[in-house]
Amino acid sequence: xxxxxxxxxxxxxxxxxxxxxxxxxxxxxxxxxxxxxxxxxxxxxxxxxxxxxxxxxxxxxxxxxxxxxxxxxxxxxxxxxxxxxxxxxxxxxxxxxxxxxxxxxxxxxxxxxxxxxxxxxxxx
Numbered sequence: 001x002x003x004x005x006x007x008x009x010x011x012x013x014x015x016x017x018x019x020x021x022x023x024x025x026x027x028x029x030x031x032x033x034x035x036x037x038x039x040x041x042x043x044x045x046x047x048x049x050x051x052x053x054x055x056x057x058x059x060x061x062x063x064x065x066x067x068x069x070x071x072x073x074x075x076x077x078x079x080x081x082x083x084x085x086x087x088x089x090x091x092x093x094x095x096x097x098x099x100x101x102x103x104x105x106x107x108x109x110x111x112x113x114x115x116x117x118x119x120x121x122x123x124x
Contacts, residue, residue: 051113
């Protein structure tokens with residue numbers, strides 16, 4: 001019986017270590033992709049093409065969909081991050097995104113588009 005319990009504990013720690021390692025690898029991949037896209041996103045924001053919505057995602061402000069692939073990839077990675085955080089904190093993905101939107105708005109540069117809680121777009 002003791003041996004069985006020891007094996008179960010060992011398997012638990014092995015699986016936990018593997019999951020932690022896998023999540024770290026995934027997180028590093030996301031981090032690298034976000035860093036690589038940052039110059040393009042900064043340019044899109046400065047040109048007024050995209051803004052930060054009130055859910056923590058990039059959104060096109062006007063009719064131009066310049067670099068749509070970059071915006072979609074960024075939003076996809078953000079959702080993955082928000083999902084991981086929501087699981088860790090036992091809350092919803094939406095709430096994590098909304099909290100992040102507040103942080104992003106606080107750090108936004110003058111002239112960047114931000115969406116308020118009533119979904120109204122304004123320049124900072």
